[in-house]
Amino acid sequence: MWIIQEVATATGHATALLGFYPVQWRFLTHVVFACCREMCPSPLRVMFLGDAKGLSILRQLEGEYKELKQKSELDREARLAIEVPERLRKLLRKTSGHFKATEPHDHLYALLGLLGTDDIPQEICPDYSMPFEQVFHKYAVYLIKNTKDISFLISHRRELTGVPSWVPDWRFRSSEEKNSSPKFIDLSHLEISRDGSCLEVDGIVLGKVVTVVHPTQIEADIRSTNLYSKFGGAGQGEEEDNLIATAKAILTIFRGMQKLKDMCFRDLTTVLPGISLSNFKRHWESFWKVYHDDVFRPIREMLEGAKEVDLEVLMKDESGTMIVAIGSELLDMSATGLGILNSSGLVMSSRTNEPIQIDDIICLFNGINQPCILRRKGPHYKFLSVCRMSSFHEDIIEERSFKGYEVRRLVLV
Template identity: 25%
Template sequence: MKPYSAVKAFKTTVLSKVHSSQSVEDYQGPHRSPAYPYRKLGDNDIRLLKIVPGKYDDQIECLLDQVPLDSDPHFYSISYAWGNASKTMPILLEGRPFDITINLYAALHQMRALENEMEYLYTYIWVDAICINQQDIEERSRQVPRIADIYAQSIQVIIWLGANGPAANRLRKRVSQKADLVWYSDISPIRLFQGAWSARHKPSKDATISQLFRTAEKYWQQFIYSEEDESTILRDVLGRSCSLVDHGVLTLMNQPWFLRAWTLQEPCLNSLEPLVHAGRHSIELNRLYAFLKAYVEEYRHVSLTKGILRLVGLYQIREECRRQRVNLEDPTRKAKTPSEDLAKCFMRILELAGDMESRDPADQIYGILGLVQACTGRELPSELTPDYSIPYETVYWNYSAFIFEHCGDLRLFSCRQQNLPNVPSWVPDFRHLRVRISHRTNSPLVSISSDKRELELQGRKLGVILDYIDGCSLDEIEPDKLNIPEAFSQRLKLIQDRILSRSSELREIAQEEILNTWMGCTRRLFASELESFWQAYCRLMANPGPAKRSRTETETEMYEIHSRELVIASEASNPIILLKDGSIVCVKRTDIQIEPEDILCSFKGSKLPSLVRLSGDKYIFLSQCEIRGGMLEPQEFDDDFWAETESHPFFLV
């Protein structure tokens, strides 16, 4: 790992060597052995990229070298979202055409344009799409375990969030001539924030990002040196630019980078703070994060964006990696078996990761292995070694069996969908897994059969199902800024007639109180009293069609009102069960069809109940659930509960 002072010295040395020659021959140096077309990598080899200087409109040219990683080469590593893999732009790689995704093309183009500010042109860059032969499955499998070392040994991690639209008009024109597409950097914020600005007054993306980064830098300086509290500093630096900054935050926090599986570990593996690039603007990640932490405290609607959730998890993981590195050097630390260490660390990363997306489903796991290895210092057992030649369903099966066997963490059941062929029902679909810290327990009791097909748990049956409503597609009922779908209103009326009103009669409490419990902790996201959840529910149920908005509502108030609507839609789309005692049960998995004979039960080692289906003398696992009101709602399924409860074996297949 290079100390910061060494990096600064290196940058000074590199920049002193800048010259005006733009020819490839002068730039590439003598006696090179080009690494493209690809040749086999040695055990310690990596490929590194150089960008050839050029004018703004010149085609991008790059050189590719193959060097030993232990020779301590100086290089930056790039963390970026691939984008649509089917829409590409050609560069010249060692003089030959080479197609890369549009987002990577924009990143290389921007780096070449920064030649007077940065030294990207005069040192190496490591970028996975080019430096790993993506067509060679064996090479991809061998390189995945080395990712941690590659990012750790780089000078700095460069996070590329995309171009900023109007600032890249000439590049946009070139791209539009190559492919028929919607410009990737103009991806709208998620549906939650659509329509917040009118077309007439909508600021440019470049202007909002520029204002955001300037404000964040100003906040950082005052945060470091001022003795005032964070909210006072925030108000001071925002001034009259609050609306512009807010739009910049919402735009930036919904960039695809914040959802990718690989981008979770990449900024965590290097000890230096990553540098964030959004078009021509840049800022160190810790400065942006410090500002956003304070901003979310004042403007809670931003906490619903994927980017904020990812940043919080990312910094917790960075701290976890730092703490674990210290622990590894402590000879007095409590020793664990290698398998237990790996399994528990894997679950810890998953609980901090949040939602992840990947082009290859196996990368939901492979994309965080570098973090697991960095935190534990352990080598993976042979059955977990990355292998892109086997089906991803088998990868999921192998890893879930390993985790169940060695740490018994039943939070792996917390899956929103599962459509995996030829695997047991208890194997989670890691693409739809959401592990909650609050659902962790310290007393798992799990065993797995030798053929890894049956999972044996201890548990007991809970309440009896009185009625239920299957889930529906969120897309069919989700409201936007302008319209409340008829299907949404009908769904809410169905829930009121069959669930809320009947639960109210059985429990003898008001429907409004039942609804508030059903909405759960999401209510705490909304600080103002613009409209209660019950008022919003009744309005949405009674008034389908064009959404009515008061002319006096501010932009932030519009966000909050629409946020309530989306929370209600999200909860209403889930399957819902009514028990005979009036308890309401929210089924977490959205793609199942409930049957009257299905069984709600509690497993020892899980804080959440589960829904299972009898299959012969064994059970098919369906979903984890949450109790949302009723006699079972205050029940903690902890050690005290099981000390007073008789349990029985459940065999899941």
């Protein structure tokens, strides 16, 4: 984490050491990004782009810090009370999960030098004697009180104990969406209890989970194809065998998705006998990306039985990539479960260690671009995760109205 501050605040030109060879930081970033542009699509390029993401963030933060320092001292001090919390919020959103730190505290403390002021608010001053979980809690309370923003809940992993469920684990990455601050409720209530243990917030209740499907047999069938362990070059004479094996794997995923749809509707009609097939079908199609782009029309027609299955079409270009992505979702879904709501809505947790359960409720909060999963805990609720996928996602992105749903004041603990 400290490299962020070292690069951004350097008075001269930053230099990186590759082994014992000094390389100008600016030259290094230019070379890396040029390689990213020129590399052919491949698993290697995906890995390379992941590593280059950190460099991209560093370069962006360096530019922002230098721009901040160019402002006059008077102008900056005049707006200090507003700038510090908002800048900290943006820094955490950009850096969470992208950098490593020996001390968990440093995922927060290493950013303080980029706030553009030496006058650090008392609430966020470094204190290494405090357990890092409590430090994360203090920062969450500070941000909520000063920015009225809870978008930090968009986190795909959490390993914290001894603090409220809504405190984020800033060691891990959050999702990155263009539409990051949707507003669903005008004048939404947002308040922290005096002791900092409870977060009281207004949310739109989209429904309650009435059944959960775990496609364990579908997962076993997909894993038996070894598709996800085969990425890489084939040896001489292996290409034809690999092509046949890949074709079988693609077909297994395709059939698995068809089976899952039947399983979901069967389970839903068991708990809600009068449920509408058309309403379920609408949510099913909203849940999967394959139904959102016309380039995948042939896949949709094959899935719905309107067209014969054509393996050649399923395997080529964008179609093959989409099927492989669906297979990956099905594998994770076996662990997280696919939750089905009393409204026929479909949701999947973003955290594989927090499987969705019957009676969990699904809510929308201002500033969060995916529904959230909550679980009853006495008179209050425990925050589980945002949804990794949901059948409400397109409505959220398009900022459609949710006026037909109940707005409820919820207390998260």
